[in-house]
Every structure is written in structure tokens, then in C-alpha cells.
Amino acid sequence: MAVTIRPVATKADRKAFVDLPFRLYADNPAWVPPLKAEALGLITPGKNPWFEHGTAQLFLAERGGKVVGRISAHIDHLWTPMAPEKGGGADSGNWGYLDAEDEAVAQALIAQAEAWLRGKGVKRSIGPVSISIWEEPGLLIKGHDTPPTVMMGYDDARYEAWVERAGYAKVKDLHTWELDITRAFPPLIQRVISSGEKNARITVRKVDKKRFNEEAAIILAILNDAWSDNWGFVPFTDTEIAFAGKKMKPIIFNDLVRIAEYDGEPVAFMMTWPDLNEMQADLNGELFPFGFMKLLWRLNGGFSGRPKVRTMRVPLMGVVKRLQSSRMASQLAFMMIEFIRRDSVADYGATRGEIGWILEDNQGMNSIAESIDCQINKTYRIYEKAI
Incomplete structure (x- = not known):
């Protein structure tokens, strides 16, 4: 039967847009169902502040009256x-x-997506970016055999060939790196960390969740400076900061987010999350009637106040630009990673860490990952095409 493409126009259409992957990936144990309410919020103007600076059109593909595809x-x-x-x-x-x-x-x-973009004056089509660079960028091209961590995407292995046959070529690869966090770091790295611990000018402190807004402002100031020259960097708006803060607050724990200070000035940070995907994988995207209570119980580790997870993910890390070419940058990074590693193992029962995504040409961060015996476990590719 012929394939017809139509724009998403109604609440029911948006629901169908979110529901489709649940059917397509139903038999794939590596796919993690997203929370449907959250997924709907991300594609709904008025709920996701991305729409304050972005314009989007979602499309559904149908064959014989059945939804068989989607794209934005x-x-x-x-x-x-x-x-x-x-x-x-x-x-x-x-x-x-x-x-x-x-x-x-x-x-x-x-x-259809290209036609819509051309109609808006676009000549260079770049994707996939769903829907913000800060959400799920890139097409998974390596690592289909294991589930992604929280806020990392998953794609059918066939898509790589399909996208390339549509005329797209690689513009950038994003890597995630994994490591066994139960193992001590190599002796050289331990010496670097020990030297930093003895330096009275360096303080690596835990964040204080009771001062959430103040701590978030410090982290975002470092982030916007540290990442400003990176490929694909889009600064957070004030409303996006508030939106992200509300969404991330349940998985923020004081000892898993560190701020490094030099002579009392915040110059670096590292944010680590327990892998929420491990806790929600069996909820099938539904919080009600019982999913919410299950997730809350798991987030609180029962009565312990700390979730027990296998994996910790480091989604964000940064050192102010003026220090990035110095030895100090690596030292601060190793110290933050080590301090969080210790607490992750001792207090959360974690055994595995994942760092990323990291741009393939971010030499500093990739070198740090290699130095602590990380291995690339997933690669996400962003493509481009002249249209």
C-alpha cells in the first residue's frame, strides 16, 4: 500500500507520535520505554520552552490507516x-x-522533512537532533546490543544505511565512554589526584540541594563558558534552565554533583546521575496507576534515601575556558571523577560508569576518558545534506 505523510495537528496525533516506538521496539530488549507523559511534554508547545526559540512540525506516516513512521x-x-x-x-x-x-x-x-525545511529557506539539513541538542542528538550507529542510559537515544540498527541512502553524510560523531568504577584508577592518575588533595588552593565540594537555584546558576555559568566553542553549542535560556532544573531535581544527589573551586572561585563542575533508565525500564512508559510509586520507591532506595543502581551517568562536565589548556584542568577533572566514583560505589552500589556524550574531536575530554581506562561503548552520528 502507498505511504501517506501528514502533519501532526491534534493531541491524538501527538499521542500516536509518542506511542509508535512502543510498537516498533516491543521485542527489542535493548530499547528502554520513555515515560510517555515526559515524551509528550517535549513535543508540545507551551510545555517545552524550546518552542520559545524554535519552530517545529511533526509528521506521521500511515499505510492503510495504520501509523508506520514519524519524524520532526x-x-x-x-x-x-x-x-x-x-x-x-x-x-x-x-x-x-x-x-x-x-x-x-x-x-x-x-x-517530507526536507520539503518543510526548504519551505522555510533551509539549504543545509542536519540531523537527527531530537528536538534539542540537549535532549537526544545523533543516530545510534554503535552499541545496539545494550540499553542506553538516561537521556540517551536508541535507534534501529537499520536506520544508518537508510539515512545514508537518503544522501546524508557524517558531520560529527558523539561518543559515550564506559568504565568499571569498582577498579582504582592507574597509579599516575592517583598521584595527580593526591597532589590536588594536598593543594590548599583547590577545593572540590559537594553541591547543596537546599540551595538548588544558586548551585544551578554556578554550574550553568561554568557550562556556558566551558562549552561555548563546542560544535553544536546552544546556550540555555532562563526558562529552559527552570524546566531542566524541575525535571532533573529528583535525580540530583549532593554527593554526585561536585563543584571545583580554585582560590575560592568556582572553575569546574561534574554532574552525575543514577541511571534512571534502569529504574523505569519495566514501567512501559506509564506512571499510573502504580508506576509512580515504584519509581519513587526506587529513587529513594526504599528507606535509605539513595537509589541502588548499577550505572552512574556523567552527562555534563566542564572547566572554565581560561584553564582548559592547563594541567589544572585535567587535575580538577580527575579529582571530581574520583570523588564521585568513591561515593557511587560505597553509597549507591554502582559498578559501572558512563561519561558522555563527548564530541569525537574534544581531545581534552577524550584523553581524560582514555587515561582512566574507559572504552567507547556507544557512538551517535549527526549527518548533514545540502537540500
């Missing part, structure tokens, strides 16, 4: 001011959320 086409007006070599440009636009039953559906969806 969007323009982020904070993305386009970036220099073209950083991923932006006034004529750039994005697509994301690609899921399809077969290649014919995928090609029709990509063509």
Missing part, C-alpha cells in the same frame, strides 16, 4: 546564529525523532 522537522533560532563550521548558519535546519517500519517509510518521511 525544526529550526532552532538559537542554533542558526552559530558559525557554519560549528554546525549552524542562517540557512541550517534540523530533523529528528525518526522511526519507521521499513525503508520506504523512512525515505518518505525524510523527504
